[in-house]
Amino acid sequence: MPTDAVLVTGASGEIGHSLIEALAERGVTIIATDIRPLPPHIARYCSEVLKGDILDPLLHEALLHRRFGQVFHLAAILSSQAEREPERAHQVNVEGTLRLLQTSHRMAKLRGEPIVFLFPSSIAVYGLPSLEAKRCAGRVREDEYLRPMTMYGANKLYCELLGLYYARFYRRLDPDDGAGWLDFRALRFPGLLSAFTLPTGGTSDYAPEMLHAAAQGQPYRCFVRPDTTIPFMAMPDAVRALLLLAEAAPSALQQHVYNVTAFSASAEEIAAETHQLFPNSSITFDPDPRRQAIVDTWPEDLDDSAARRDWGWRPEYPRHRTFQEYLAVNIRRRYQKTYSL
Numbered sequence: 001m002p003t004d005a006v007l008v009t010g011a012s013g014e015i016g017h018s019l020i021e022a023l024a025e026r027g028v029t030i031i032a033t034d035i036r037p038l039p040p041h042i043a044r045y046c047s048e049v050l051k052g053d054i055l056d057p058l059l060h061e062a063l064l065h066r067r068f069g070q071v072f073h074l075a076a077i078l079s080s081q082a083e084r085e086p087e088r089a090h091q092v093n094v095e096g097t098l099r100l101l102q103t104s105h106r107m108a109k110l111r112g113e114p115i116v117f118l119f120p121s122s123i124a125v126y127g128l129p130s131l132e133a134k135r136c137a138g139r140v141r142e143d144e145y146l147r148p149m150t151m152y153g154a155n156k157l158y159c160e161l162l163g164l165y166y167a168r169f170y171r172r173l174d175p176d177d178g179a180g181w182l183d184f185r186a187l188r189f190p191g192l193l194s195a196f197t198l199p200t201g202g203t204s205d206y207a208p209e210m211l212h213a214a215a216q217g218q219p220y221r222c223f224v225r226p227d228t229t230i231p232f233m234a235m236p237d238a239v240r241a242l243l244l245l246a247e248a249a250p251s252a253l254q255q256h257v258y259n260v261t262a263f264s265a266s267a268e269e270i271a272a273e274t275h276q277l278f279p280n281s282s283i284t285f286d287p288d289p290r291r292q293a294i295v296d297t298w299p300e301d302l303d304d305s306a307a308r309r310d311w312g313w314r315p316e317y318p319r320h321r322t323f324q325e326y327l328a329v330n331i332r333r334r335y336q337k338t339y340s341l
């Protein structure tokens with residue numbers, strides 16, 4: 001871990017809370033930013049919380065007055081929300097990332113040392129042309145089916161390339177760079193399942209929403225068909241993957257972008273797992289054509305062998321452990337606490 005502070009953007013989002021807790025456990029100094037306020041139980045782990053829009057030049061100016069040596073750029077508008085406001089999504093997801101790459105590159109030059117820039121990408125970069133192709137594709141590799149149909153998927157794919165540009169070409173083109181360059185690394189995440197936070201505006205949200213609704217005794221109408229299958233991962237594995245990739249020796253990395261996954265499951269299987277945990281849960285299926293069309297282009301499974309080979313990735317939460325250990329314990333505890341407040 002770097003001796004200088006670690007910058008976490010989008011700190012108030014789904015991944016931010018768990019990542020900040022994990023960084024704090026390692027004794028790291030954390031600078032957090034988000035457009036929304038950070039809950040006090042997370043803010044207390046940060047040496048500074050800068051509230052602001054990732055597009056705001058004043059935020060970037062303020063960041064340049066701090067000394068950070070590593071970046072986790074989590075700020076983004078997720079896939080379903082991005083289809084509702086595509087131009088805004090492009091601004092936040094692409095222009096916001098471009099500005100942060102520039103700011104981080106400037107910081108790396110000021111420090112005279114490389115900055116590791118972690119970018120969470122997504123299965124949304126893939127675009128399977130039909131349901132039949134999705135069913136036949138099997139475990140999709142990093143270089144296959146890169147034809148995203150959503151604004152969010154296109155944004156993520158382009159930002160992977162932008163990061164690569166800053167890491168490679170900009171470095172070669174700028175002779176003054178010295179040792180101050182960007183070490184850009186991206187992870188393509190599947191749908192994430194957290195016991196503590198709910199995503200907003202994603203298309204894989206049906207899985208966490210189903211669970212959190214059941215834990216609160218509320219009925220849930222699932223917006224995709226029961227047979228809809230995509231890969232998933234429990235939040236502790238997602239955070240561990242980010243930290244493992246951040247800590248990997250540069251010489252070990254044969255590529256800049258890696259798939260990671262833990263298990264694949266259909267919406268029906270997630271509902272069955274939810275029923276096991278919460279036998280009184282009521283889950284019905286009422287597919288939304290627009291959101292269904294999005295997940296129908298995402299792969300059923302990912303090939304994460306490059307991550308396993310280069311930086312020792314192995315998920316610790318397969319499906320059974322995700323539901324029966326991580327979610328069963330923490331989600332119950334979370335809502336028991338809420339009820340007893």
Ligand code: AKB
Pocket residue numbers: 078079080121122123124152189190191192199201202203204205
């Ligand atoms: C979304 O559904 O938009 C995200 C993702 C798969 O990147 N959870």
